[in-house]
Amino acid sequence: MAERVIPLIDQRLAALGATLPALPIAANGLLADSLGRPLRDLRISVTDRCNFRCSYCMPKEVFDKDHQYLPHASLLSFEEITRLARQFLAHGVRKIRLTGGEPLLRKNLEILVEQLAALRTMDGTPPELTLTTNGSLLARKAQALKAAGLQRVTVSLDGLDDAIFRRMNDVDFPVADVLEGIAAARAAGLGPIKVNMVVKRGTNDDQILPMARHFRGSGVVLRFIEYMDVGATNGWRMDEVMPSAEVRARIATELPLLQLDPSAPGETAERWGYADGSGEIGLISSVTQAFCGDCNRARLSTEGRLYLCLFAGNGYDLRALLRGGAGDAELASAVGHIWQGRGDRYSQLRGTLAAGPGGAPKRRVEMSYIGG
Ligand code: SF4
Numbered sequence: 001m002a003e004r005v006i007p008l009i010d011q012r013l014a015a016l017g018a019t020l021p022a023l024p025i026a027a028n029g030l031l032a033d034s035l036g037r038p039l040r041d042l043r044i045s046v047t048d049r050c051n052f053r054c055s056y057c058m059p060k061e062v063f064d065k066d067h068q069y070l071p072h073a074s075l076l077s078f079e080e081i082t083r084l085a086r087q088f089l090a091h092g093v094r095k096i097r098l099t100g101g102e103p104l105l106r107k108n109l110e111i112l113v114e115q116l117a118a119l120r121t122m123d124g125t126p127p128e129l130t131l132t133t134n135g136s137l138l139a140r141k142a143q144a145l146k147a148a149g150l151q152r153v154t155v156s157l158d159g160l161d162d163a164i165f166r167r168m169n170d171v172d173f174p175v176a177d178v179l180e181g182i183a184a185a186r187a188a189g190l191g192p193i194k195v196n197m198v199v200k201r202g203t204n205d206d207q208i209l210p211m212a213r214h215f216r217g218s219g220v221v222l223r224f225i226e227y228m229d230v231g232a233t234n235g236w237r238m239d240e241v242m243p244s245a246e247v248r249a250r251i252a253t254e255l256p257l258l259q260l261d262p263s264a265p266g267e268t269a270e271r272w273g274y275a276d277g278s279g280e281i282g283l284i285s286s287v288t289q290a291f292c293g294d295c296n297r298a299r300l301s302t303e304g305r306l307y308l309c310l311f312a313g314n315g316y317d318l319r320a321l322l323r324g325g326a327g328d329a330e331l332a333s334a335v336g337h338i339w340q341g342r343g344d345r346y347s348q349l350r351g352t353l354a355a356g357p358g359g360a361p362k363r364r365v366e367m368s369y370i371g372g
Pocket of ligand 1: 286291292293295296297308309310311344345346347348
Protein backbone atom coordinates (compact mmCIF):
# COMPACT_ATOMS: atom_id res chain seq x y z
CA MET A 1 0.00 0.00 0.00
CA ALA A 2 1.33 3.47 -0.98
CA GLU A 3 2.88 5.51 1.87
CA ARG A 4 0.25 7.96 3.18
CA VAL A 5 1.62 11.52 3.15
CA ILE A 6 0.06 13.81 5.78
CA PRO A 7 0.95 17.54 5.56
CA LEU A 8 1.63 18.95 9.01
CA ILE A 9 0.03 22.41 8.87
CA ASP A 10 -2.09 24.50 11.18
CA GLN A 11 -5.59 23.79 10.06
CA ARG A 12 -6.98 27.10 11.11
CA LEU A 13 -6.31 29.27 8.12
CA ALA A 14 -6.30 33.01 7.97
CA ALA A 15 -9.82 34.40 8.05
CA LEU A 16 -11.41 36.61 5.42
CA GLY A 17 -12.64 39.95 6.66
CA ALA A 18 -16.43 40.19 6.96
CA THR A 19 -17.18 43.59 5.49
CA LEU A 20 -20.36 45.64 5.74
CA PRO A 21 -21.85 46.31 2.30
CA ALA A 22 -22.25 49.93 1.18
CA LEU A 23 -25.99 49.36 0.91
CA PRO A 24 -27.38 47.42 3.87
CA ILE A 25 -28.94 44.06 3.03
CA ALA A 26 -32.27 43.60 4.77
CA ALA A 27 -33.03 40.31 6.45
CA ASN A 28 -36.33 39.40 4.77
CA GLY A 29 -35.88 35.70 4.07
CA LEU A 30 -35.49 36.29 0.35
CA LEU A 31 -31.71 36.01 0.35
CA ALA A 32 -30.12 33.87 -2.37
CA ASP A 33 -26.53 33.15 -3.37
CA SER A 34 -25.03 33.69 -6.83
CA LEU A 35 -26.52 30.33 -7.94
CA GLY A 36 -29.97 31.19 -6.62
CA ARG A 37 -29.73 28.99 -3.54
CA PRO A 38 -31.49 30.23 -0.38
CA LEU A 39 -29.98 30.06 3.14
CA ARG A 40 -31.98 27.50 5.10
CA ASP A 41 -29.60 25.37 7.18
CA LEU A 42 -27.01 26.60 9.70
CA ARG A 43 -24.42 24.25 11.18
CA ILE A 44 -22.73 25.59 14.27
CA SER A 45 -19.49 24.07 15.54
CA VAL A 46 -19.31 24.62 19.30
CA THR A 47 -15.84 23.11 19.88
CA ASP A 48 -12.76 22.01 17.94
CA ARG A 49 -12.14 19.23 20.47
CA CYS A 50 -13.05 15.59 20.07
CA ASN A 51 -12.49 12.45 22.11
CA PHE A 52 -12.34 10.29 18.99
CA ARG A 53 -9.69 10.26 16.26
CA CYS A 54 -11.68 9.10 13.24
CA SER A 55 -9.17 8.54 10.46
CA TYR A 56 -11.35 10.32 7.86
CA CYS A 57 -11.80 13.44 9.97
CA MET A 58 -9.22 13.90 12.74
CA PRO A 59 -6.36 11.46 12.13
CA LYS A 60 -4.28 10.76 15.20
CA GLU A 61 -1.03 11.35 13.32
CA VAL A 62 -1.94 15.04 12.95
CA PHE A 63 -4.22 15.64 15.90
CA ASP A 64 -1.78 14.06 18.32
CA LYS A 65 -1.06 14.78 21.97
CA ASP A 66 0.78 17.99 21.02
CA HIS A 67 -2.12 19.36 19.01
CA GLN A 68 -3.00 22.88 20.14
CA TYR A 69 -6.73 23.39 20.56
CA LEU A 70 -8.25 26.83 20.31
CA PRO A 71 -7.99 28.89 23.50
CA HIS A 72 -11.36 29.24 25.25
CA ALA A 73 -11.33 33.02 24.91
CA SER A 74 -11.35 32.69 21.13
CA LEU A 75 -14.49 30.56 21.14
CA LEU A 76 -17.82 32.27 20.67
CA SER A 77 -19.79 32.43 23.90
CA PHE A 78 -23.31 30.98 23.98
CA GLU A 79 -24.71 34.50 23.90
CA GLU A 80 -22.61 35.36 20.82
CA ILE A 81 -23.66 32.16 19.05
CA THR A 82 -27.31 32.88 19.80
CA ARG A 83 -27.03 36.46 18.59
CA LEU A 84 -25.48 35.34 15.31
CA ALA A 85 -28.01 32.54 14.91
CA ARG A 86 -30.79 35.12 15.21
CA GLN A 87 -29.43 36.93 12.12
CA PHE A 88 -29.32 33.70 10.11
CA LEU A 89 -32.92 32.92 11.08
CA ALA A 90 -33.91 36.39 9.93
CA HIS A 91 -32.42 35.53 6.53
CA GLY A 92 -34.55 32.41 6.23
CA VAL A 93 -32.70 29.66 8.12
CA ARG A 94 -35.12 27.01 9.38
CA LYS A 95 -32.77 24.37 10.76
CA ILE A 96 -29.86 24.65 13.19
CA ARG A 97 -27.47 21.74 13.68
CA LEU A 98 -24.92 21.73 16.52
CA THR A 99 -21.63 20.05 15.64
CA GLY A 100 -17.96 20.09 16.59
CA GLY A 101 -15.45 18.32 16.99
CA GLU A 102 -17.66 16.50 19.47
CA PRO A 103 -20.31 19.03 20.61
CA LEU A 104 -21.11 17.22 23.87
CA LEU A 105 -17.59 18.04 25.07
CA ARG A 106 -18.63 21.71 25.32
CA LYS A 107 -19.58 22.31 28.95
CA ASN A 108 -23.21 23.17 29.79
CA LEU A 109 -24.29 22.81 26.19
CA GLU A 110 -27.91 22.61 27.41
CA ILE A 111 -27.74 26.34 28.13
CA LEU A 112 -26.99 27.08 24.49
CA VAL A 113 -29.70 24.66 23.36
CA GLU A 114 -32.21 26.48 25.56
CA GLN A 115 -31.20 29.86 24.10
CA LEU A 116 -31.44 28.61 20.50
CA ALA A 117 -34.75 26.84 21.14
CA ALA A 118 -36.22 30.20 22.21
CA LEU A 119 -35.43 31.78 18.83
CA ARG A 120 -37.99 31.94 16.02
CA THR A 121 -37.85 31.44 12.27
CA MET A 122 -39.31 33.94 9.76
CA ASP A 123 -42.79 32.49 10.25
CA GLY A 124 -42.63 32.58 14.03
CA THR A 125 -42.05 28.86 14.58
CA PRO A 126 -39.12 27.42 16.57
CA PRO A 127 -36.17 26.39 14.40
CA GLU A 128 -35.58 22.66 13.86
CA LEU A 129 -32.82 22.06 16.41
CA THR A 130 -30.60 19.03 15.94
CA LEU A 131 -27.13 17.82 16.93
CA THR A 132 -24.53 15.47 15.47
CA THR A 133 -22.52 13.45 17.98
CA ASN A 134 -20.25 10.43 18.19
CA GLY A 135 -22.57 9.18 20.92
CA SER A 136 -19.84 8.74 23.53
CA LEU A 137 -21.52 11.11 26.05
CA LEU A 138 -25.11 10.78 24.83
CA ALA A 139 -26.31 8.35 27.48
CA ARG A 140 -25.43 10.92 30.14
CA LYS A 141 -26.74 14.01 28.34
CA ALA A 142 -29.84 12.93 26.37
CA GLN A 143 -32.48 13.83 28.94
CA ALA A 144 -31.04 17.27 29.72
CA LEU A 145 -30.67 18.12 26.02
CA LYS A 146 -34.27 17.13 25.34
CA ALA A 147 -35.49 19.16 28.32
CA ALA A 148 -33.55 22.17 27.02
CA GLY A 149 -35.32 22.00 23.65
CA LEU A 150 -33.21 19.78 21.41
CA GLN A 151 -35.46 17.90 18.95
CA ARG A 152 -33.29 15.29 17.22
CA VAL A 153 -29.85 13.73 17.19
CA THR A 154 -27.68 12.17 14.52
CA VAL A 155 -25.15 9.68 15.83
CA SER A 156 -21.98 8.66 13.97
CA LEU A 157 -21.33 4.91 14.10
CA ASP A 158 -19.03 3.28 11.56
CA GLY A 159 -19.59 -0.38 12.40
CA LEU A 160 -20.90 -2.91 14.92
CA ASP A 161 -17.74 -4.97 15.12
CA ASP A 162 -15.69 -3.54 17.97
CA ALA A 163 -12.31 -4.10 16.33
CA ILE A 164 -13.41 -2.43 13.08
CA PHE A 165 -15.12 0.42 14.94
CA ARG A 166 -11.96 1.03 16.92
CA ARG A 167 -9.91 0.99 13.73
CA MET A 168 -12.16 3.74 12.35
CA ASN A 169 -12.26 5.94 15.47
CA ASP A 170 -8.71 5.13 16.52
CA VAL A 171 -9.49 5.33 20.23
CA ASP A 172 -10.39 2.45 22.49
CA PHE A 173 -14.15 3.17 22.53
CA PRO A 174 -16.64 0.28 22.43
CA VAL A 175 -19.67 0.08 20.14
CA ALA A 176 -21.84 -0.90 23.13
CA ASP A 177 -21.49 2.54 24.68
CA VAL A 178 -22.60 4.27 21.48
CA LEU A 179 -25.60 1.91 21.21
CA GLU A 180 -26.42 2.75 24.83
CA GLY A 181 -26.32 6.44 23.89
CA ILE A 182 -28.72 5.82 21.00
CA ALA A 183 -31.09 3.95 23.34
CA ALA A 184 -30.93 6.82 25.85
CA ALA A 185 -31.66 9.37 23.11
CA ARG A 186 -34.65 7.33 22.01
CA ALA A 187 -35.90 7.03 25.59
CA ALA A 188 -35.56 10.80 25.95
CA GLY A 189 -37.63 11.36 22.79
CA LEU A 190 -34.80 12.80 20.66
CA GLY A 191 -36.09 11.26 17.45
CA PRO A 192 -36.40 10.20 14.76
CA ILE A 193 -32.75 9.28 15.31
CA LYS A 194 -30.37 9.10 12.39
CA VAL A 195 -27.18 7.08 12.40
CA ASN A 196 -24.36 8.05 10.01
CA MET A 197 -21.86 5.46 8.82
CA VAL A 198 -18.87 6.61 6.76
CA VAL A 199 -17.96 3.75 4.40
CA LYS A 200 -14.26 3.30 3.66
CA ARG A 201 -13.54 0.53 1.19
CA GLY A 202 -11.22 -2.07 2.66
CA THR A 203 -11.72 -0.82 6.23
CA ASN A 204 -15.38 -1.13 7.26
CA ASP A 205 -17.42 -1.94 4.15
CA ASP A 206 -18.08 -5.43 5.51
CA GLN A 207 -20.16 -3.71 8.19
CA ILE A 208 -22.74 -2.43 5.69
CA LEU A 209 -25.08 -5.43 5.92
CA PRO A 210 -24.68 -6.01 9.69
CA MET A 211 -25.55 -2.33 10.29
CA ALA A 212 -28.57 -2.51 7.97
CA ARG A 213 -29.83 -5.68 9.67
CA HIS A 214 -29.29 -4.15 13.12
CA PHE A 215 -31.20 -0.91 12.55
CA ARG A 216 -33.89 -2.21 10.18
CA GLY A 217 -37.28 -2.12 11.93
CA SER A 218 -35.91 0.01 14.80
CA GLY A 219 -37.19 3.39 13.64
CA VAL A 220 -33.60 4.61 13.33
CA VAL A 221 -32.69 5.93 9.86
CA LEU A 222 -29.27 4.57 8.89
CA ARG A 223 -27.33 6.70 6.39
CA PHE A 224 -24.25 5.58 4.49
CA ILE A 225 -21.79 8.37 3.68
CA GLU A 226 -19.21 8.15 0.90
CA TYR A 227 -15.70 8.73 2.25
CA MET A 228 -14.86 12.34 1.37
CA ASP A 229 -11.72 14.36 0.65
CA VAL A 230 -12.52 16.82 3.41
CA GLY A 231 -9.71 18.93 4.88
CA ALA A 232 -6.05 18.31 4.13
CA THR A 233 -5.05 15.61 6.60
CA ASN A 234 -7.00 12.38 6.03
CA GLY A 235 -4.87 11.10 3.13
CA TRP A 236 -7.99 10.60 1.01
CA ARG A 237 -7.77 8.31 -2.01
CA MET A 238 -10.54 7.58 -4.55
CA ASP A 239 -9.86 3.83 -4.40
CA GLU A 240 -11.00 3.88 -0.76
CA VAL A 241 -14.36 5.38 -1.75
CA MET A 242 -17.25 2.90 -2.10
CA PRO A 243 -19.85 4.57 -4.35
CA SER A 244 -23.35 4.67 -2.86
CA ALA A 245 -24.67 2.68 -5.82
CA GLU A 246 -22.43 -0.19 -4.71
CA VAL A 247 -23.55 0.16 -1.09
CA ARG A 248 -27.17 0.03 -2.18
CA ALA A 249 -26.57 -3.00 -4.41
CA ARG A 250 -24.88 -4.83 -1.55
CA ILE A 251 -27.87 -4.24 0.77
CA ALA A 252 -30.39 -5.12 -1.93
CA THR A 253 -28.84 -8.57 -2.33
CA GLU A 254 -30.53 -9.40 0.98
CA LEU A 255 -32.98 -6.55 1.71
CA PRO A 256 -34.83 -5.24 -1.37
CA LEU A 257 -35.10 -1.44 -1.51
CA LEU A 258 -37.47 1.07 -3.13
CA GLN A 259 -36.55 4.70 -3.81
CA LEU A 260 -38.39 7.32 -1.70
CA ASP A 261 -39.02 11.01 -2.41
CA PRO A 262 -36.79 13.59 -0.73
CA SER A 263 -38.35 14.87 2.51
CA ALA A 264 -37.06 18.47 2.12
CA PRO A 265 -35.28 20.67 -0.47
CA GLY A 266 -31.50 20.59 -0.02
CA GLU A 267 -31.62 17.23 1.71
CA THR A 268 -28.19 15.59 1.46
CA ALA A 269 -29.36 11.97 1.71
CA GLU A 270 -31.04 10.01 -1.07
CA ARG A 271 -33.82 8.03 0.65
CA TRP A 272 -34.45 4.30 0.06
CA GLY A 273 -37.11 2.29 1.88
CA TYR A 274 -37.04 -1.41 2.63
CA ALA A 275 -39.55 -3.09 0.29
CA ASP A 276 -41.22 -4.78 3.27
CA GLY A 277 -41.90 -1.40 4.90
CA SER A 278 -39.58 -2.02 7.83
CA GLY A 279 -37.78 1.30 7.59
CA GLU A 280 -35.48 3.33 5.41
CA ILE A 281 -31.84 4.10 4.72
CA GLY A 282 -30.10 7.17 3.32
CA LEU A 283 -27.21 7.45 0.88
CA ILE A 284 -25.02 10.57 1.06
CA SER A 285 -22.96 10.63 -2.11
CA SER A 286 -20.84 13.78 -2.14
CA VAL A 287 -18.19 12.11 -4.32
CA THR A 288 -20.19 10.23 -6.97
CA GLN A 289 -23.51 12.17 -6.99
CA ALA A 290 -22.84 15.75 -5.91
CA PHE A 291 -25.80 17.63 -4.44
CA CYS A 292 -24.47 21.18 -4.64
CA GLY A 293 -27.35 22.29 -6.87
CA ASP A 294 -29.67 23.00 -3.95
CA CYS A 295 -27.11 23.25 -1.14
CA ASN A 296 -28.57 25.74 1.32
CA ARG A 297 -26.09 25.14 4.17
CA ALA A 298 -23.83 27.58 5.94
CA ARG A 299 -21.28 26.63 8.60
CA LEU A 300 -20.16 28.66 11.58
CA SER A 301 -16.88 27.65 13.21
CA THR A 302 -16.47 27.68 16.97
CA GLU A 303 -14.57 30.96 16.75
CA GLY A 304 -17.17 32.70 14.60
CA ARG A 305 -15.98 32.18 11.03
CA LEU A 306 -18.61 31.69 8.37
CA TYR A 307 -17.81 28.94 5.84
CA LEU A 308 -19.92 28.62 2.71
CA CYS A 309 -18.98 25.03 1.86
CA LEU A 310 -17.69 21.93 3.67
CA PHE A 311 -14.71 22.03 1.30
CA ALA A 312 -14.04 25.75 1.62
CA GLY A 313 -10.55 27.15 2.07
CA ASN A 314 -11.33 30.18 4.20
CA GLY A 315 -14.09 31.54 6.39
CA TYR A 316 -15.40 35.05 7.02
CA ASP A 317 -14.62 36.47 10.44
CA LEU A 318 -17.99 37.39 11.95
CA ARG A 319 -16.52 37.40 15.47
CA ALA A 320 -14.52 40.53 14.68
CA LEU A 321 -17.76 42.31 13.77
CA LEU A 322 -19.53 40.94 16.83
CA ARG A 323 -16.79 41.93 19.25
CA GLY A 324 -16.20 45.16 17.32
CA GLY A 325 -19.61 46.50 18.37
CA ALA A 326 -21.65 45.86 15.22
CA GLY A 327 -25.42 46.07 15.71
CA ASP A 328 -27.85 43.28 14.76
CA ALA A 329 -28.82 44.94 11.48
CA GLU A 330 -25.14 45.29 10.56
CA LEU A 331 -24.46 41.66 11.41
CA ALA A 332 -27.44 40.56 9.33
CA SER A 333 -26.29 42.76 6.48
CA ALA A 334 -22.79 41.30 6.57
CA VAL A 335 -24.16 37.74 6.54
CA GLY A 336 -26.42 38.66 3.62
CA HIS A 337 -23.55 40.22 1.73
CA ILE A 338 -21.36 37.14 2.18
CA TRP A 339 -24.09 34.71 1.18
CA GLN A 340 -25.05 36.72 -1.91
CA GLY A 341 -21.48 36.33 -3.15
CA ARG A 342 -21.44 32.57 -2.62
CA GLY A 343 -20.76 30.37 -5.65
CA ASP A 344 -19.35 27.28 -3.92
CA ARG A 345 -20.04 23.88 -5.47
CA TYR A 346 -16.88 21.93 -4.76
CA SER A 347 -18.35 18.45 -5.09
CA GLN A 348 -19.87 19.24 -8.46
CA LEU A 349 -16.50 20.50 -9.71
CA ARG A 350 -14.25 18.08 -7.80
CA GLY A 351 -11.16 17.28 -9.79
CA THR A 352 -11.93 19.78 -12.56
CA LEU A 353 -10.68 22.89 -10.80
CA ALA A 354 -7.01 23.82 -10.50
CA ALA A 355 -6.02 24.90 -7.00
CA GLY A 356 -5.77 28.70 -6.54
CA PRO A 357 -7.79 31.92 -7.01
CA GLY A 358 -11.27 31.25 -8.48
CA GLY A 359 -10.47 27.52 -8.43
CA ALA A 360 -10.28 24.85 -5.77
CA PRO A 361 -8.99 25.98 -2.38
CA LYS A 362 -5.28 25.29 -1.96
CA ARG A 363 -6.05 23.86 1.43
CA ARG A 364 -9.50 22.89 2.60
CA VAL A 365 -10.66 23.59 6.11
CA GLU A 366 -10.79 20.56 8.43
CA MET A 367 -14.19 18.95 8.99
CA SER A 368 -13.34 18.64 12.71
CA TYR A 369 -13.18 22.44 12.79
CA ILE A 370 -16.49 23.27 11.08
CA GLY A 371 -18.53 20.11 11.56
CA GLY A 372 -19.77 17.71 8.85
S1 SF4 B 1 -19.65 20.52 -1.68
FE1 SF4 B 1 -20.12 22.49 -0.74
S2 SF4 B 1 -21.66 23.40 -2.05
FE2 SF4 B 1 -21.57 21.23 -2.54
S3 SF4 B 1 -23.13 20.28 -1.27
FE3 SF4 B 1 -21.22 20.16 -0.13
S4 SF4 B 1 -21.19 21.98 1.14
FE4 SF4 B 1 -22.72 22.32 -0.44
